[in-house]
Amino acid sequence: MSTPADPTAEPTADLTAEILRNALCVAAEEASIVVVRSAYSTFIVEGADAAAAILDAAGRLVAHSASTALIQCASLRSALPYVLEAFPLTAMAPGEVFLLNDVYQGGIHANDLLIFRPVFVNGAPAYFTGTLIHVADLSGLSAGGMASDAADVLLEGVQLPPVRIATADGLVDDLVRVLAANSRTPEKLVGDLRALIAGANVAARRLEEIIDAHTAEGLARGVDGYLTHTERRIRAELAALPEGTYMGEYGLDDGRRIRVAVTIEAGPPGAAPSGAHVVVDFDGTDEQAASPVNSGFSQTLGGVMYALRCFVDPSLPMNEGCFVPVEVRMPRGSLVNCTWPYPGGGRWATVAAAEEAIFAALTRALPERGVAASGILQGFSISGTARPWLHMSFDLGGMGASAERDGPDATGALFGGGRNIVPQVEPIEARLPLRVEEVSLIPDSGGAGRHRGGLGTRTVLRMLEDAQVDTRGDRLRRPPSGAAGGAAGRAGGYYRERADGAREPLDAKATRQPLRAGEALVVETSGGGGYGDPAERVPEALRKDLADGRVTPRERT
Structure with a gap:
């Protein structure tokens, strides 16, 4: 005879999961506030424009600050694997901080700097805290990285693959001097860089406090449960959409066009909603251009997630669970997935056109919406x-x-x-x-x-x-x-x-x-x-x- 289930077990588990979820989001939120309060650039300080996130060592997005836009979430999530490729987990040391801005490795453009700091558990990196802002200036044809006449990425500003910007002993001074020498406003650049690192450090300390309070195993279980719950919810939302393939397109002012096919699949018979997923295919989109109208793949991914979320429950949290049932196919060398040396700084028009193309496709599926x-x-x-x-x-x-x-x-x-x-x-x-x-x-x-x-x-x-x-x-x-x-x-x-x-x-x-x-x-x-x-x-x-x-x-x- 089986033992009756404890009626208090599930509510307790739910309560613990909710406490962990909020603690992680607050840690990311505090990081973004630290960046804003520490930054030197007017746009950051007065616009409060700073993104912060927590990811795990597998590259999964766990939590983010309220000010983090979807395209920033997508960039932090997309860039971390390239950091791990350049600096394997086994070679990382406590106190190290990594930096990149490469649009072809998950970045956005030259002036958007991404910072990652590993958080160690039992002697190995288990999580990463990430921060991101648009710094005042980092070379390029025009101040602030706004050159609309940049014919290649090198004219948009200094390009940074994943590099080590700090260790437990402090900033890597040689690299900081190089960056400062390539800025029209070096004091603001270095100040903004320090602010980014300060935010990542604060989030790391908060994450360590969460681990102390809930144990490493408890946090890992909580994260897995949180992401799985989100994935289950979004699959249920996708299963409620009409199955089929729907076409859409939208054009830029220069005549170039973004084309998309959105395929909604409920999964094998009897598996819905757990098997529901969507494929977003940009095949047929115009080729990349020698001007900053292109989008890097992380930015297009962010636009896709935004557009899809407009057709599901808006209360869904934004974490790795939302990404799992979404497959995005972006032809290399196209407007939505530029390759070296094509510039990507002016991605806004293309990302927004990709969204409009998805809206047009899903309007055919759901004309009442x-x-x-x-x-x-x-x-x-x-x-x-x-x-x-x-x-x-x-x-x-x-x-x-x-x-x-x-x-x-x-x-x-x-x-x-x-x-x-x-x-x-x-x-x-x-x-x-x-x-x-x-x-x-x-x-x-x-x-x-x-x-x-x-x-x-x-x-x-x-x-x-x-x-x-x-x-x-x-x-x-x-x-x-x-x-x-x-x-x-x-x-x-x-x-x-x-x-x-x-x-x-x-x-x-x-x-x-x-x-x-x-x-x-x-x-x-x-x-x-x-x-x-x-x-x-x-x-x-x-x-x-x-x-x-x-x-x-x-x-x-």
Whole structure:
């Protein structure tokens, strides 16, 4: 006769797992806060743009900070295997810290530095803490790594394969001096680098405290259970989607196109939902270009995960369990998987187009959950000419409307990271020789439809010293398209505003364009596309749009 199960066993196990999960997430969160508070670059400090994660020695993503975007998760997860290839676990020593930025080895681009610190258990590395930020400057044609005319990756900045940046004795000074010598703002670069390491060290200490409290075996069981539970949940979500293969595509302003086939499979009969999985195949996507419009494989992977998560339970935690049932096929040498020496710094347009292509494919599978195209991140950097200073930022366009609701304003389809999407005006003006004259929504910029696209934004930055600007945008010549009869959003743009108020357009990918003292950079982002026939918009929604100033009387439909 079997012994009855203890009715308290399962709740206790669940409680312990939840305590461990939260402890790991808090450790990553504290790391990201340490990086922000220790960093030197204005964009990091004021935008709170720092990613942090905990991974295990098998390269699995375990937990991450709240400010870590999906593309950053994908990069940290994708880069660690290359670190382990260059520095085997058996050769690592306590206190070592590793650094890379190589886009072909899981990195993002030259200015995004990834830090990994091993955490030892019983004398061997069992976990890694990772941090990631966009440092102020690391060489390249333009300050801040924004050169839109870089024809190869070497023109984007210093390339770093996995290297040892610190030991138990401190920083590897020779390497730090080389990096500083290749930066227009060496003090900020070294300060940011120290901040990254400080964050990874704090997360490592917290992880060691968790191990002391729960034992190494207890933590390992908790991690396995947490990841398995997430995998089970996402497979159940995928099993609820209609099986089949669905096609989608989306184009860039330069005419290049991303094509995708999304295949949803429930698994063998009787195995669902445990066998459900999805294959995302970019076969047919245009070849890579000799300009920074390409995406490294880790960034495309992040875009895929974002797009798929829009069709499953949003409460799903983001960890290795989400990646397991997703197979992504990215042809080497294509826009979505560039190879040396093709540049990958301007990946945003391609990653966002990959997302839109997946949205289009899954809209065919689930027309009741369809969505129109969105305005995307429009990056820019302003740098001093008489003395070294740098302001980097990005503004987001309106999100496309869906079959169910209007698109959110100033949100875009892919969030770039950080907690503050619009940094506070006062600290920027206190740190830099410029004045922020306007940050506003643009009326009538959202595409008309049964549901209206989200509005784009206008930002006006007045120069107090001579400077130069680099821009990097897309969906400006070809604004975000509507869906199901909805209208396209209003195209954005970049402009130079003279002291007398005259305005002239800058190219969407301008490089090192002069801005004289008294002139302003005007950044306008694209509105999201509308969804459905505009004639079907309910009168109450039209009246509210007018009352809120989102549309003007002449554009009320």
